[in-house]
Amino acid sequence: MSLVPILKSRKLRATLAIGVAAASVVALSACQANAGADADAFPSEPFTITVPSGPGGGLDQLGRSVQLALTQSGLVKDNIQVFNNPGAGSMLGLNQFVREEEGDPYQLLAVSAVLLGAEKTSDIDVTLEGDTTPIAELASEYLTIAVPKDSPYKTISDLVDALKKDPSGVNIVGSVAGSLEQVLIGLLAQSEDIDPTEITYVPYENASEQVTALLSGDADVSVMGISEILSQLQDGSVVPLVVSSPERIEGIDAPTFGEAGLSEDLAMANWRGIVAPPGITDEQRDQVVDLISQMRETDEWQEILTAKSWADTFKGGTEFGDYMNAESKRIGDALKGLGLIDG
Template sequence: MRHFTLGALFAAVLAVPAMAADYTIIAPANPGGGWDQTARTMQDVLQKEGISKSVQVQNVPGAGGTIGLAQFAEQHKGDPNALIIGGYVMVGAVLTNNSPVSLADVTPIARLTGEYEAIVVPAASPHQTMADLIAALKADPGAVSWAGGSAGGTDHIAVGLIAQAAGVDPTKINYIAYSGGGEALAAILGNQVTAGVSSLGEFQSQIEAGTMRLLAVSAPERIEGVDAPTLKEAGLDVDLQNWRMVAAAPGITDEQKAAITADIEKMAKSAGWQEQLASKGWSDTWLAGADFDAQLAEDTAATEQVLKSIGLVK
């Protein structure tokens, strides 16, 4: 019979790898949009890279993510297995919806991705260029309808900034807010609106299929592999990037936050995640810790100023 010393038994136990945490990721929007895509990409990579054994995604749409955010903060307090996707859109939505819950009420973990906005029209649209669309906007702002994400989000801000840069009163724009990318997509493809605004990746397959025409992107310079001018090239001084982040529940310990951050960083540095970024056209904007906390505070203050300047908040 084989005998083990107490020290050998402890060594054997320590040699067994700890079971990876199971996660539930809240995507605070309907399926099909950027937050949903981010959550499901995380789900796929966390599991395939062996970082987490089981990852579930739940969609809680409404009010630019603020409904999901409020539910998350209330129902998952102290839960180290719960995560939520957020970003620039949510920062604006908190302000425009006067949400009692903000990103300050959860535990920000890291900024993950960035993506520029795309301005598209249906393939059958008479507007062939951004100049055509702006001419129509100047002639009658209310007659040009724009489909995009939630009120006060990145898409809404982009349209307001475009109007402002074109010399049009941004409070006169006819912006139609949808709670998920799939709904906005259907409105554009169904010729129910004049134009659409969203992150480039959400329109990419339709642009390639020829069912949408890409007029411009909100990048500071042309994007490699994308056949479209920037808004600046079109004579509009607008440069805007939509970023996405992941946060943990409020009330977790410093040790739990550190463990979650380590898992998310491992995911973000993995080959699987980098492949997904490349295929979706997402920029790697990884930022965590105190640097991300400072950047989030700065972005929140800047977003409030933009929303005031285009008349979306007082």
């Protein structure tokens, strides 16, 4: 038998073996590269958004709007759970978030200026600005002072006159103690030489309870974010006396404080945003900030802002953190000046 065919066969087998080995190395390298890419991908786990108040209010609307925009835009593939955890003027949800979710970048908390006031009237030893990781301010919303359609107060001047005659005789409902809503009523009273501590202000945990109190006659006046009472404003069951914006708001038939002959300094807005727990890394923080920044640019988010009459007041990361610190001082000074907390 000739040796040539045998040698050729051996060379062929050796060549095939080398080719198979090389292909295996390439395939293994590709798998390792993909595994590395998957490990580095963000987000790689589902998010949970905690809302430290009940359903229907501004924080709840924010949390569910973020959920909607992230998923419908395709920025997040997994489902996002929104979890309501009300109590203690929103401080219960903040406290549990800080204590139980430390170091987890997939846990987010919906927050607003309300919490900066609530923490100053609470015995719970955590603060929004000191114990969370700032991600982004997403929107601001102006407030309205509103009454039932059959109210004797037809204008904001009617309400001010009633408060001058009997400061405690008007039952005013709003958000939690120390909230921007209570600050607004206190500053309105103060600007008209009415003692803010004499005002009857009843705090509620969520907006739906405030609306129910107003429509049932348990309350005379409500101070709320416009989106929280928008359907009642639109159907006419509730009438806005004034809005806290510097200029009129399209679709809301109510004057500004300045137009009503009151102090223009009463113009103010309640901002809302997202924070992460303490203890996440700088890289994780930057990843979440980048994701939320991308969401802000989507059509889905911009449509939400328009539908809810929210102003786009985006501030990301450290800028948001600096702003919260400044807001905390401003709200604290206002509460002290109104005699609502100790100086």
